[in-house]
Amino acid sequence: MAKSPETEHPLKAFGWASRDTSGFFSPFKFSRRATGEHDVQFKVLYCGVCHSDLHMAKNEWGFSQYPLVPGHEIVGEVTEVGSKVEKFKVGDKVGVGCLVGSCRQCDQCTNDLENYCDKQILTYSAPYTDGTITYGGYSNLMVADEHFVIRWPENLPLDIGAPLLCAGITTYSPLRYYGLDKPGLNVGIVGLGGLGHVAVKFAKAFGTKVTVISTSINKKKEAIEQLGADSFLVSRDPEEMKAAAGTLDGIIDTVSASHPLLPLISLLKPHGKIVVVGAPEKPLELPVFPIIIGRKVIGGSAIGGIKETQEMIDFAAKHNILPDVEIIPIDYINTAMDRLLKSDVKYRFVIDIAKSLKPE
Amino acid sequence: MAKSPEMEHPVKAFGWAARDTTGILSPFKFSRRATGEYDVQLKVLYCGICHSDLHNAKNDWGLTPYPVVPGHEISGVVTEVGNKVKKFKVGDKVGVGCVVESCRQCDQCNKDLENYCSKLVLTYAATYTDGTPTYGGYSDIMVVNEHFVLHWPENLPLGAGAPLLCAGITTYSPLRHYGLDKPGLHIGIVGLGGLGHVGVKFAKAFGSKVTVISTSINKKKEAIEKLGADAFLISRDEEEMRGAVGTFDGIIDTVSAVHSLSPLLSLLKPDGKLIVVGAPEKPLEVPIFPELITGRKMVAGSMIGGWKETQEMLDFAAKHNILPDVEIVSMDYVNTAMERLVKSDVKYRFVIDVGKTLKPQ
Numbered sequence: 001m002a003k004s005p006e007t008e009h010p011l012k013a014f015g016w017a018s019r020d021t022s023g024f025f026s027p028f029k030f031s032r033r034a035t036g037e038h039d040v041q042f043k044v045l046y047c048g049v050c051h052s053d054l055h056m057a058k059n060e061w062g063f064s065q066y067p068l069v070p071g072h073e074i075v076g077e078v079t080e081v082g083s084k085v086e087k088f089k090v091g092d093k094v095g096v097g098c099l100v101g102s103c104r105q106c107d108q109c110t111n112d113l114e115n116y117c118d119k120q121i122l123t124y125s126a127p128y129t130d131g132t133i134t135y136g137g138y139s140n141l142m143v144a145d146e147h148f149v150i151r152w153p154e155n156l157p158l159d160i161g162a163p164l165l166c167a168g169i170t171t172y173s174p175l176r177y178y179g180l181d182k183p184g185l186n187v188g189i190v191g192l193g194g195l196g197h198v199a200v201k202f203a204k205a206f207g208t209k210v211t212v213i214s215t216s217i218n219k220k221k222e223a224i225e226q227l228g229a230d231s232f233l234v235s236r237d238p239e240e241m242k243a244a245a246g247t248l249d250g251i252i253d254t255v256s257a258s259h260p261l262l263p264l265i266s267l268l269k270p271h272g273k274i275v276v277v278g279a280p281e282k283p284l285e286l287p288v289f290p291i292i293i294g295r296k297v298i299g300g301s302a303i304g305g306i307k308e309t310q311e312m313i314d315f316a317a318k319h320n321i322l323p324d325v326e327i328i329p330i331d332y333i334n335t336a337m338d339r340l341l342k343s344d345v346k347y348r349f350v351i352d353i354a355k356s357l358k359p360e
Numbered sequence: 361m362a363k364s365p366e367m368e369h370p371v372k373a374f375g376w377a378a379r380d381t382t383g384i385l386s387p388f389k390f391s392r393r394a395t396g397e398y399d400v401q402l403k404v405l406y407c408g409i410c411h412s413d414l415h416n417a418k419n420d421w422g423l424t425p426y427p428v429v430p431g432h433e434i435s436g437v438v439t440e441v442g443n444k445v446k447k448f449k450v451g452d453k454v455g456v457g458c459v460v461e462s463c464r465q466c467d468q469c470n471k472d473l474e475n476y477c478s479k480l481v482l483t484y485a486a487t488y489t490d491g492t493p494t495y496g497g498y499s500d501i502m503v504v505n506e507h508f509v510l511h512w513p514e515n516l517p518l519g520a521g522a523p524l525l526c527a528g529i530t531t532y533s534p535l536r537h538y539g540l541d542k543p544g545l546h547i548g549i550v551g552l553g554g555l556g557h558v559g560v561k562f563a564k565a566f567g568s569k570v571t572v573i574s575t576s577i578n579k580k581k582e583a584i585e586k587l588g589a590d591a592f593l594i595s596r597d598e599e600e601m602r603g604a605v606g607t608f609d610g611i612i613d614t615v616s617a618v619h620s621l622s623p624l625l626s627l628l629k630p631d632g633k634l635i636v637v638g639a640p641e642k643p644l645e646v647p648i649f650p651e652l653i654t655g656r657k658m659v660a661g662s663m664i665g666g667w668k669e670t671q672e673m674l675d676f677a678a679k680h681n682i683l684p685d686v687e688i689v690s691m692d693y694v695n696t697a698m699e700r701l702v703k704s705d706v707k708y709r710f711v712i713d714v715g716k717t718l719k720p721q
Contacts, residue, residue: 289640
């Protein structure tokens with residue numbers, strides 16, 4: 001007979017879970033596995049609230065396992081390490097992102113691209129190698145394989161830095177991979193939310209000239225004065241868009257709502273690239289003729305491998321790239337989710353787990 | 361008052377033109393400009409029939425100014441050169457492809473990418489810098505700026521080699537640009553027509569394992585035995601397609617009919633690239649999620665190539681003996697050839713023997 005979440009593992013754990021498609025969170029008792037020889041156990045200090053957490057809490061993608069404890073922008077302090085762990089010791093500050101496992105032997109894994117492994121294991125709501133379901137960082141304790149644990153740099157704030165583990169790598173990786181990280185390039189960022197605002201910061205750090213592309217003029221002042229964008233384009237303004245045609249080397253599109261690609265393709269110079277990192281539910285229409293005559297590229301990207309995630313964290317620490325966050329207690333989570341739905345946050349909520357998550 | 365085609369230039373010329381959307385071609389008298397200081401005048405010997413010629417003849421893309429003299433896969437021999445021409449002399453064998461002018465000063469032109477210049481002038485159905493229409497290679501002579509004339513390699517047949525000037529460069533360029541030219545890669549070629557069959561030959565020459573992806577099993581034997589493809593995948597066979605999921609590094613899609621990209625994307629490995637070179641009339645649907653995102657895959661386009669790369673491609677083809685498979689036809693067969701082309705009834709390019717069969721009437 002299947003064990004309950006509380007009894008399936010030897011270590012008591014506590015978190016907040018969504019139990020059905022309402023996406024409503026409430027306290028949840030469960031358990032964590034004993035620290036295996038390659039495992040790192042850590043006390044969770046902070047956890048970012050990613051929009052994926054909301055999608056998953058409501059089972060919008062169809063593969064959620066209830067009860068669901070989300071959270072994959074997790075920062076904490078090591079409390080125990082397995083006997084074969086080499087990279088971490090008790091007291092170290094660490095992070096865990098969206099993955100906690102992969103096959104470790106396919107072409108992707110051997111090229112440090114665990115995020116493209118067929119058998120990757122998500123940090124929450126996925127079956128682990130022992131058959132149990134993974135629970136994420138809206139909890140007091142995590143146990144993760146050393147390979148998937150990120151070393152947290154000394155000078156990087158634990159609370160503000162947490163969203164780098166998903167939002168950060170999701171935008172850093174395609175800027176690098178698609179060659180949009182060269183000084184002097186013109187890079188557009190579509191959407192100014194959790195992903196978009198961090199993308200602006202990385203793109204600026206790479207020395208590019210950054211244009212934020214948004215449906216709403218309200219975000220302009222903030223984009224330029226707070227985030228350091230060089231310019232702002234209102235995508236609903238046909239004249240502005242026309243004037244900007246053929247000026248961008250690349251675009252990172254963070255918007256997950258369905259939207260037309262053609263206006264964005266027109267903004268690209270020949271050989272320009274648009275990288276989609278937001279996940280629309282339906283296929284988008286692609287007008288093929290413009291991409292042929294301009295030799296343009298539409299590509300995708302999903303988070304990054306562990307090696308690159310570490311590289312990104314170290315880069316952020318070195319260049320002082322920090323997300324803009326609103327710190328909240330765990331019992332604010334349902335309100336936070338309501339606000340997130342309305343994009344009412346600048347630009348990521350981060351749960352102060354250590355101070356506010358109390359077993360009941 | 362606009363001059364007639366016969367009168368607008370000083371040198372008499374003769375060709376076959378389509379005059380309306382029936383696309384039917386018939387003899388047409390017109391004229392060519394005098395050989396300017398940078399111009400090369402050539403007698404046309406052969407001209408390939410590209411599917412674009414058919415689209416243009418019928419005004420399928422809505423851009424055709426009639427009368428249109430198509431033809432942009434032209435091989436010939438130089439008959440006169442302007443006094444500042446350095447690269448060619450009378451008697452040289454030369455080629456002309458899809459572009460006869462560009463702005464020569466933009467970022468694209470400065471990087472030998474004239475084909476992406478916003479002011480490029482096509483070999484036919486376009487307006488030249490002097491305001492006159494351009495007429496293509498279904499004609500007796502051409503006058504072209506030296507910059508856009510290609511040296512014809514010694515050992516490359518003028519007839520069979522002509523389609524390289526469009527079909528060749530259109531498949532060679534993306535294989536190179538997108539890094540799909542490394543030995544050992546697994547490359548798919550969708551569609552086995554003029555573009556596709558040359559794509560197979562180039563991909564094999566680059567040392568790739570080549571799979572032809574086609575809707576019809578009929579082409580399998582030919583693909584493998586004649587063209588040298590390593591494998592053949594029937595895109596309508598769900599089981600075959602399922603078995604091939606995630607096995608391709610890159611796919612060159614030459615098909616211009618509207619078709620689903622989703623099955624092709626699923627064939628790609630992570631980081632795989634789907635390159636579209638055929639131009640469908642309507643937008644295609646691209647499934648961003650999951651395919652593009654979870655596999656970091658890309659859909660990209662490509663269009664012919666710059667002059668420099670076209671020359672490089674010709675030299676490569678000559679060196680590696682890569683020749684299109686052609687059916688040589690006479691000028692007056694062109695309408696029948698067009699009808700057969702609509703039904704894909706050609707292996708795999710018609711080439712008009714202009715030199716021997718185009719007679720002024």
